[in-house]
Amino acid sequence: MPSLNINGQDHLVDVDPDTPLLWVLRDVLGLNATKFGCGIAQCGACTVHMDGRAVRACNLPVGLIGAGRISTLEGLDPADPVAKAVQAAWVALDVVQCGYCQPGQVMAAIALLRAVPHPTDEQIDSAMSANLCRCGTYMRIRAAIHHAAGALA
Amino acid sequence: MTTPTPRQPLHQSPRQLPGRTPLQSPASRRQLMGAGGGLLLATFWPAPRGGRAQGEPRPEPGMLAGPARGVFAPNAYIRIATDNRITLILPNVEMGQGIYTASVMLIAEELGIDMAQVDIEAAPPGAGAEITGGSTSVMTEWLPLRQAGAAARSMLVQAAATRWRTRAEDCTTRSAMLIHVPTGRTLPFGAVAAQAATLPVPQKPALKDPATYTLLGHSQHRMDSALKVEGRAVFGMDIQVEGQKTGTVAACPVEGGTLADMNRAAALAVRGVRAVLVNPSNTAVCVVADHYWAAHKGLRALRLQWHPGPNAHVNTQTLYEQLHEGLHGPAIVASAKGDASAIIAHASATHTATHTATHTATYQQPLLAHAPMEPINCTAHVRPDGCDVWTGTQVADRAQATAAELTGLPKDRVAVHCQYIGGGFGRRLEHEYVTQCVEFARQVPYPLKIIWSREEDLTRDRYRPAYVDQMTAALDDRGFITALTHRIVGPAVVARWDPPELTKDGYDEDLSVATLVTPYTYPAYRLEFARREAPGIVTAWWRGVGGTRGLFVVEGFIDELAHRAGADPVAYRRAMLAQNPRALAVLDKAAQAAGWGTPLPPGRARGVAVQFAFGSYMASIAEVEMPEPDAVMIHRVTAVVDCGRVLNPDQVVSQIEGGLIFGFSAALYNEITLEGGRVQQNNFNTWRVMRMNETPRKIDVLLMPSTEDPGGIGEVGTAAAAPVLANAMAAAQGRRYRTLPLLSARNGANGTEQG
Numbered sequence: 001m002p003s004l005n006i007n008g009q010d011h012l013v014d015v016d017p018d019t020p021l022l023w024v025l026r027d028v029l030g031l032n033a034t035k036f037g038c039g040i041a042q043c044g045a046c047t048v049h050m051d052g053r054a055v056r057a058c059n060l061p062v063g064l065i066g067a068g069r070i071s072t073l074e075g076l077d078p079a080d081p082v083a084k085a086v087q088a089a090w091v092a093l094d095v096v097q098c099g100y101c102q103p104g105q106v107m108a109a110i111a112l113l114r115a116v117p118h119p120t121d122e123q124i125d126s127a128m129s130a131n132l133c134r135c136g137t138y139m140r141i142r143a144a145i146h147h148a149a150g151a152l153a
Numbered sequence: 154m155t156t157p158t159p160r161q162p163l164h165q166s167p168r169q170l171p172g173r174t175p176l177q178s179p180a181s182r183r184q185l186m187g188a189g190g191g192l193l194l195a196t197f198w199p200a201p202r203g204g205r206a207q208g209e210p211r212p213e214p215g216m217l218a219g220p221a222r223g224v225f226a227p228n229a230y231i232r233i234a235t236d237n238r239i240t241l242i243l244p245n246v247e248m249g250q251g252i253y254t255a256s257v258m259l260i261a262e263e264l265g266i267d268m269a270q271v272d273i274e275a276a277p278p279g280a281g282a283e284i285t286g287g288s289t290s291v292m293t294e295w296l297p298l299r300q301a302g303a304a305a306r307s308m309l310v311q312a313a314a315t316r317w318r319t320r321a322e323d324c325t326t327r328s329a330m331l332i333h334v335p336t337g338r339t340l341p342f343g344a345v346a347a348q349a350a351t352l353p354v355p356q357k358p359a360l361k362d363p364a365t366y367t368l369l370g371h372s373q374h375r376m377d378s379a380l381k382v383e384g385r386a387v388f389g390m391d392i393q394v395e396g397q398k399t400g401t402v403a404a405c406p407v408e409g410g411t412l413a414d415m416n417r418a419a420a421l422a423v424r425g426v427r428a429v430l431v432n433p434s435n436t437a438v439c440v441v442a443d444h445y446w447a448a449h450k451g452l453r454a455l456r457l458q459w460h461p462g463p464n465a466h467v468n469t470q471t472l473y474e475q476l477h478e479g480l481h482g483p484a485i486v487a488s489a490k491g492d493a494s495a496i497i498a499h500a501s502a503t504h505t506a507t508h509t510a511t512h513t514a515t516y517q518q519p520l521l522a523h524a525p526m527e528p529i530n531c532t533a534h535v536r537p538d539g540c541d542v543w544t545g546t547q548v549a550d551r552a553q554a555t556a557a558e559l560t561g562l563p564k565d566r567v568a569v570h571c572q573y574i575g576g577g578f579g580r581r582l583e584h585e586y587v588t589q590c591v592e593f594a595r596q597v598p599y600p601l602k603i604i605w606s607r608e609e610d611l612t613r614d615r616y617r618p619a620y621v622d623q624m625t626a627a628l629d630d631r632g633f634i635t636a637l638t639h640r641i642v643g644p645a646v647v648a649r650w651d652p653p654e655l656t657k658d659g660y661d662e663d664l665s666v667a668t669l670v671t672p673y674t675y676p677a678y679r680l681e682f683a684r685r686e687a688p689g690i691v692t693a694w695w696r697g698v699g700g701t702r703g704l705f706v707v708e709g710f711i712d713e714l715a716h717r718a719g720a721d722p723v724a725y726r727r728a729m730l731a732q733n734p735r736a737l738a739v740l741d742k743a744a745q746a747a748g749w750g751t752p753l754p755p756g757r758a759r760g761v762a763v764q765f766a767f768g769s770y771m772a773s774i775a776e777v778e779m780p781e782p783d784a785v786m787i788h789r790v791t792a793v794v795d796c797g798r799v800l801n802p803d804q805v806v807s808q809i810e811g812g813l814i815f816g817f818s819a820a821l822y823n824e825i826t827l828e829g830g831r832v833q834q835n836n837f838n839t840w841r842v843m844r845m846n847e848t849p850r851k852i853d854v855l856l857m858p859s860t861e862d863p864g865g866i867g868e869v870g871t872a873a874a875a876p877v878l879a880n881a882m883a884a885a886q887g888r889r890y891r892t893l894p895l896l897s898a899r900n901g902a903n904g905t906e907q908g
Contacts, residue, residue, distance in 0.1 A: 016424060019446045027399060027444030032391040033384025035575075036445070037526050038607045042837035045526055073384035090382040094374055094803060097811055098249030099381030100390075100526040100575030106382055125846035132837060134526045134576050135249045136814025138848040140807070 002062045006031070007075025017063025022046045024062050025072060033073035033103045037132070044131030047104035047111075048072050054111035056130075073103045081152060082113050089148035097135035105131050109145050118149050211238065211272060215253070215377040217387070217573070218272045225346035227308055227354050229280055230260060230301040237329060237343030240272045244281040245290040246547055247377060248574035248581065249811075250867040251804040252290045254376045256298055258800055262368045263302030263361055265326025266342075273376065275571040278553035279564070285547045286582050287698060288767035288865025291800060295863050303358035311352055312345035363798070363860065372803035377573070389545040389572045390604065392532045397600040398427055400593060401448040403457055404437035404613050407830035408689045410462035411435045420451040429455065432592045439593045445604055464689030464830040472687060472827065473517065476621040479642035479683035480515070487660050488669045491677030493627075496636035500627035513625040514713055516706045518875075518893040519824035520687070521617035521695055522832075524840055527575020528610040531590035534600035539566040541600075542591065545574035545581055552587040559591045578815070579694035582650070583615050611840055612832040616825055617695030618644045618687060622706040627677075632718025633728065636677035639668055639706075644692045645684050659684060666699030667707055667872065672736035672765045673729045689830045696815060700766035700872035705820075705893065708762040708876035713889055722761050722880065723749050735770045736763055739793040739857060743772035746855055747791035756780070757788065760881025762873050768864030769796035770857075773813075773873040775849075775881040783896055785882060787817065787849040794854065794869065797861035806854040809870040813852060816874020818843040821896050 004011050004021075006029065013024050020039075025031040025048070034057055037045030041056040048057045049071040076083040086109050089095075096102050105128070112119060112127040119127065124145050133141070212218045221240035223232030232240040241260055247253040257271050275281070282293065306326050313331040314321040317338065325332050331340045363369070380386040405411060417429050420440055425447030430439040440451035500510035531544040533556070540560050546552050549569045557567045574581055586605070594601040605613070620643035627636040645661035647654045655661060660682055669680050686692075695701065715725035723744045730737045740763050744750070749759060756778050763772045776789040792809050799805055822841040826833045834840040879890040892899045 015444070015446070016450075019444075023444050023446040027446070030393060032387075032393070035388075035526070036390065036528065036604070038837050040607075040836055040838065043526065043842075087379075087382045091374065091378045094378055094807060096249075096375065096378050096381040097251070097807065098526065098574060098576045099377060099386055100388060102381050103384040106384075121850075129844040129846040132526065132842050132844065134524060134578070134815065134842065136811035136818075136843070136848070137807075138814060138843075138845040139810050139852055142845065 002065070004062060004065055004070060005067070006070045007072060013062065015062065018061045020058050021048070021060045021062050021065065021070065022057035025057060031072050031074050035100055035103055037101065037104075042132070043101070043104075044108060045101050045104045047107040047131065049107060049111060052111065052114060054108045073107060076110070082148075083110050085148040085151045086110050086113065086144070089144040089151065093140050093144045093147060095137050095140040095144050097137055101131060101133045105133065105141055109141070109148070112145065113149060113152065117152060119145065213380065213385070214269060215273065215380040216385070218274045220277075221272070221274050223346065225305070225309070225350045227305045227349070228301045229276070230298060231264070231305045233305070233309075233342050233346045235343045235346050237341040238272065239266055239270055239329060239342065240274055242274045242276050242280065244276045244294065245285040246275060246545070246549070246571050246574055248285070248545070248547070248577035250290070250808060251375055251801060252285070254373060254804065255291055255800050256294060257376060258368045258373055259294060259298035260302040262366055263299045264306045266329040268368070268373055268376065270329050277571075278549040278569050281549060283548070283550045284582065285577070286579065286694065288868045290865075291863045292768055292865055299360055300358060303360050304355050305349075307355050307358045308349040308352045309342055309345055312348035313340055315348065316340070316345060369800050370798065370802070373801055375804065386573045388527055388575045389532070389543060390527050390530050390575065392543040392572065392602060394532060394534060394543070394600040397532065397602055398441045398443065398597070399445050399448055400430070400439040400441040400601055400603045401445060401452055402437055402439045402589065402593075402603050402605055402609060403452055403455075404589075404609070405459045405462070406612055406832070407459065407461040407464050408691065409464050410459045410830075412438060412457065413460045414458040415455040417455065419454040419456070423447055423451040423454055426451040428597060430593045430596050432589060437589060439603060441597065441601060449606065461830055467689035467830040468828050469826040472520075472619055473621070475685050475688075476517070476619060476642045479685045480621065480623050480640060482683070484640055484681035484683040485658050485660050486679065487665065487682050488678065488680040490675070490679075491636065493636035493638050493677040493679040496677050497625055497627045497638060500635070510628050511625060512628060512714060512717055513623065514710055514889070514891060516622045516624075516709060516891045517899075518620050518702065518705060520619045520690065520826075521819055521823055522611050522614045522825055522834065522840060523576075523578045523580035523695060524611060524614075524837075524842065525574075525576025525578055525580055528607055529580070529586045529605040530603060531586050532600060532602040533587075533590045533594035535560055535591060535594045539568070540591070541568045541570065542587060543570045543572060544587060544590075545572050545577075546584055546587065547574070547577050547581040548584050552584045555584060555588050556591045559588065560595065578696040579617075579698070580614065582694050585615070607837070608835040611835050614832075615691040615693035618646065618692040620702060624706065624710045626710070626714060628714070628718075632714060632720060634675050634714065637675045638679045638681070640681040640683060641668070642683045642685055644686045645682075646692050646694060649691070650694070663699040664703065667703030667764060667766050668699070670765065671707060672733045672763055672770065673711070674732060689827065696812070697868040697871040700764070700868060701816065701875070704762065704764050704766065704872045705875040705879065708764070709879055709889070709891060712760070712876075712880045712883065716883075721750070726761070726763055730763070735795050736765060736772075739763070739770050739772040739795050742855060742857065743774050743791050743793040746793065746853060747774035747776070747789070749774060756885075758881055758884035760877050760879070760884050762877040762880060764869070764873055766872050767866070767868055769794060769866060769869050771795070771809075771869050771873060773877045775877045777878070777881040777885055779882060779885045782886060785821065785878075785896070787878065789851040789853070790849050790877070791853045792855070792870065792873065793857065794866075795857040795859055796864040796866050796869070797859050798863045799856050799859070800863060802856055805856060805866050808866045809854045810852045812868065812870025813874050814843055814848055816871035817878060820875035820878050820893060822894050824894050824897060
């Protein structure tokens with residue numbers, strides 16, 4: 001029975017080890033912020049952090065996570081300055097439309113800003129191009145990441 | 154170690170609908186398409202029974218609340234409780250277009266409340282708009298929602314004036330407070346709500362002078378931003394009902410085929426699998442399990458075998474051949490002005506060695522999938538005494554009627570709980586997935602959530618049709634149109650989706666958008682339609698509907714004529730728009746803002762498109778670079794919009810930005826192809842969606858000030874995308890792009906599509 005560290009808590013989950021993390025989060029633990037979009041790591045709607053890096057939960061079997069520390073949107077520390085700045089920027093610029101991809105976008109942006117505090121447009125494009133948005137909010141995502149980086153300066 | 158516990162409480166257990174009589178409002182598609190609708194969808198309702206209990210905590214801003222409570226319920230949209238809690242019941246569904254925010258603005262402006270003071274509820278079937286689509290929400294709600302706010306305000310003011318023994322004229326409202334202006338006395342709305350409820354509802358309340366608006370016309374933040382950014386918005390996909398099981402579905406990959414064989418035992422042997430269900434028509438199978446992954450593994454283990462049925466021979470080539478064949482032979486005449494055909498025949502016969510006086514071009518566009526980010530899903534709980542459905546739908550009334558029919562329950566025992574929609578784009582104007590879910594859920598005692606894999610979502614979509622169009626113009630000696638004929642070949646989507654709206658001649662009026670209905674006028678004109686239904690495919694609406702379809706053809710053709718005349722594409726259009734000041738104004742402003750005519754860096758080119766659709770005007774200019782014939786970089790897009798009075802300016806900008814990108818994705822890359830009746834694109838690795846590194850560096854959206862009634866906006870950007878891009882690419886490459894997708898092999902560098 002895999003043991004997972006999710007949002008700072010250890011969970012024993014009674015699923016087969018080939019079960020992707022996404023479905024453990026959503027259907028076993030009831031953590032619904034992480035979204036299902038494609039199931040083959042093409043769209044990024046399921047982006048979570050493993051040891052601080054953005055990973056796709058939809059094709060990450062829980063049996064391979066081992067001691068990796070997983071955080072989801074629900075587990076963000078409200079006092080964390082990067083998380084706070086990113087979410088505030090998203091609201092300030094009204095990035096969202098349908099909003100379904102945005103939890104993944106926000107998680108990808110937080111991971112980017114932790115690694116690169118002041119990314120260029122090219123660095124943003126490179127980090128965020130794995131995350132699809134059908135509503136086409138990319139212009140605002142790019143602007144919001146700059147906005148958040150500025151607020152953290 | 155801790156026991157796994159859901160962070161969020163389970164979704165509210167099924168509840169009954171408050172006792173409302175279904176609204177008899179046959180909102181015709183013509184009204185949907187923007188010819189107005191007035192009070193059609195805004196009949197006054199009795200207060201609901203039941204609803205939320207006193208003392209229940211306030212939902213977070215933007216979170217959809219359960220049935221509203223309130224002693225003061227002057228109409229279908231507003232409930233005010235004695236504790237001053239205000240609930241607005243919103244008739245249209247939110248799928249990203251910002252309609253919840255705009256709807257609240259319309260009511261709040263007249264009522265005199267702050268946006269932050271409002272709880273929102275999605276209207277249940279029968280009490281909301283029958284349909285959210287066609288960019289019609291603001292057009293149809295503009296008047297009734299303001300009237301609803303104004304009527305409620307008038308009654309509250311009257312109640313307060315009576316309480317204060319003063320004249321209503323001396324009272325005003327602000328931030329949900331009644332204010333006696335001469336003395337500065339105040340009362341919260343809730344304090345007079347009970348009295349207000351005893352007063353007659355004014356049927357024609359006075360509306361505010363737009364010059365005094367404090368909300369409308371001023372950008373307001375979306376009500377759902379924080380919820381969505383924090384991952385707390387509840388989409389259909391996120392529904393968790395007590396006792397629910399999760400199923401995933403495979404339907405026969407060929408339309409019309411049926412189940413031949415499956416290994417049921419293998420699926421049931423998968424850990425967590427609870428049931429294998431087959432629908433009554435034997436066309437789809439659902440594996441039910443404790444969680445999605447077990448269901449998914451169970452579905453694979455079934456090793457499904459299908460009888461492909463009568464459509465096993467359908468492929469893309471035969472589809473296009475059938476459409477091209479429709480360019481010849483009989484057709485329905487949708488519109489005729491003068492004798493365009495005779496003028497063209499005469500011009501054609503009198504050409505000289507140096508001057509041909511006619512021009513013909515054939516355009517082709519493909520089947521398209523919707524691929525919203527939220528794959529299709531629905532949850533249903535069917536019981537002997539009732540049925541609950543939780544889903545994202547643009548057609549809640551239809552979903553309710555279908556569930557009632559399938560279960561044999563009266564409509565008032567069928568509740569459809571509308572959730573936030575993770576992308577509509579026309580996909581959720583279909584409700585066959587509700588039918589499917591209820592058919593499966595009837596077979597089990599527990600609530601059943603069905604989730605389609607992305608593969609199921611793409612291969613069992615209902616698709617935007619493929620079309621072939623041919624236009625022929627007779628031209629004067631300056632190259633301007635003296636007569637124009639246009640034949641459209643393709644399906645009539647409305648014939649299935651809303652049969653009474655097919656004209657008696659068999660015409661689908663959606664095809665008139667951006668073709669017959671255009672900013673241009675022609676001395677002679679003929680529009681024909683040769684109906685060809687696509688075999689083996691169910692066709693459906695897609696963002697921009699007729700506007701997206703028609704504008705690619707018409708604006709491409711106009712651009713060809715400008716090029717042929719040796720004229721500047723903006724100047725050529727200006728000359729054709731002399732009688733249309735709103736179109737001319739957006740074009741002039743776009744040309745100025747984009748620096749039309751100013752020198753560009755080497756390798757870059759600009760293209761332009763002008764449109765009138767969904768009640769709004771727009772001119773757009775794209776600046777592109779094509780380092781290779783099959784590669785394009787979009788550097789900049791400028792769009793100038795006249796959508797009448799602008800309600801929430803920043804959200805209009807947002808819809809144009811996003812609508813353009815949605816349209817660019819399809820225009821550049823997307824085409825559904827069929828082989829042996831099966832759709833060949835099945836996930837985002839074969840259905841390419843524009844990514845951030847491919848989006849324009851810059852999109853400038855400028856809004857024209859206007860006091861005209863508001864037009865639609867959700868589909869305006871998408872309609873412009875293909876023509877403005879194709880025209881810029883044509884300028885860059887010196888050849889026309891008449892086939893979508895633009896980077897298709899059929900648009901090869903040798904210009905085989907040249908006509």
